[in-house]
Amino acid sequence: MFQHSSANSAEGNLIYAPKTTCYSRVLTADGYLNVHIKDIPNKYRRYAKDLGNTLINTRWRWILLTLTLGNGLAWLAFAFGWMCLAMYSGDNGKTDGQPDVCIVGTRHFTGYLLLSIETLTTIGFGEIYPADCLHSWWILALEAMAGVAIEGALVTAVYVKMSRPIKRVNGLLSKKGVVCMRDGRFCLVFRIYDQTGRYWTKSKIKAFMISGKNKRRSSSSPTTCSRSEEVFRMQKLQLEPCELLAGPVDIVHVITSRSPLWTLAASDFLLEGFEIVLTVNGDSATTGQPSEAKKSYTSRDIQWGCRFVPCVEFDENAGSYVVDFNRFNSTRMYATPLCSPAQLRHLISEIDRNDTYGRSSSAGTSFDK
Template sequence: MIKNQRRDPGTGDKVQYRSGRTINKDGSFNVKRIGRTYILVSTFEWLINIRWSLFFLVLILGYTFINLVFALIYLNIGVEHIGGIESLSTNNPLLISYFFSFQTFTTVGYGALHPIGLTTNIIASFEAFLGFMMFAIATGLLYSRFSRPKAKIIFSKQALMVEKEDKKMLQFRIGNLKSNTLMEAEIEVIMQKKEIGPGGPVYNFYNLKLERKYILFFPLNWTVVHEITEKSPLYGFNEDTKDDFEFELLIHFKAFDDTYSEHVHQRYSYISDEIAFGCKFVPAYYSDRHGHTVFDLNKISKYEKIN
């Protein structure tokens, strides 16, 4: 008999045409919103949450594009309305316009290039104001990204089905990628299983009972274990019957970040195809001759076959 069945945790229980995973590998929900949205707020939140490389790429491309637009405006007005061009080593009108736009947008004002005429002065004044606002927004984004506590938990690429001492267990492993101290770590695993109900296929949800769902200190890896008994929703799941099971393990991790004195969260998921059978994890840490415990994050996902 399966116990620990729970209500929909908020991901929806209707199957319809959904075939993708509920939680993506990066922890985001596989949800596409349409209809009324607040574009400016959504864009600001998107810029805060994207990875650093993409964030700087967006800033550089945006900066280049805006300056190029103003450079084309100055080019259309005529470079003769830009004073000091004789000090440049180029006669290319586009480059002259771009250099002038660059200096105006950043409010650097080296003193060599300057606007001549009413139209050019008006446009340059507007560009300088826009540049001031854009740099203020960029500063706010950088501060938000640096000051916002965020978990960087690495999950093993696959979960394992392990048999040990006549017991069957589901295991996956996690570790902290950051060097900060996490305490009071908690984890919850919900199994989202596709089943046939009175009205057709639906998603049912089950809480997986874990060997430990809470640890006080989290300096090393944590192997999360669920023992498969007759009461488990995974009872009967093995290498021969895996095609009959269609499920996703929805994982929520929470811990207290001692650096920021705030709680951090992270999500992850495994689908039934990401379960390996007859394997065990390779130890991820060891003691060196100096008495230090060495934790190798590169071994979080490493496992070997059990003979």
């Protein structure tokens, strides 16, 4: 679905993807990959060969369904096995007191099903149990091993799915980004607050800008964009160091001449279709478990000429800092030029050159006089 070109190519790092709507995220707002792969050769065979990853990546409803079906089919299969053993041994015409009875306490399928459930779940035997019969001990051993295999595999899949590094980003990253002036420079700012401590150790934050344009349109109508191919350019944004995530922290990208945002003005954020993806990696300070989170921002999720409202205050009575999470996503207007950083630098250069030329002309006239 995605094809990455060489990093040394003239076009940069390109991604080719078919476009099915007029505009769609490459990643969803929660950071899940918005890609559908179709026409995979031998798809179901590949899923069966890699059953572990298939279970881990599937949804919880399918894991619970697999757990139910796996146990149910095993109970029924071994119940039929117990019933066949009873028929083979001739238990239907015997009483429980006879010495050659293989299964004691039942002569019906429901009793064999109860015996199968008790054996597979290892909860012990009640009034229904296998007697001293050679074939019954073979079925008992096979069912015990099958129970360990089924429960062990599914419990492992559930544990790995719960503890895998990919986490949801609810409350971790701000809902919006802002562009404002900081120390005379344009800056793209996001906000992060790790309340659970999952990313406090070895914290790494990266940002990427994904921009694209239509390369080929299969529809004859110029207003239809149901089937077109779009070329995406992925570029990394350089972020200022951000190591300590104990409280709300601003993630800052200074827009320099090397930034892909250098030539974009305020109107371009409304007209241009680009996307910024943030990835957060780190280890839990409590358990040491690694975690990873992603979040996607479109160009319209970024507010031009705003700053985040401070949300940390010092409480003198408590003697500690207090975080007001209600203001975590709040912004306020801030005086910011509407032109692009490149245009602003060019304008300042023109003004400085005119001032320098004016001073030189004035000084020369005074000297001639």
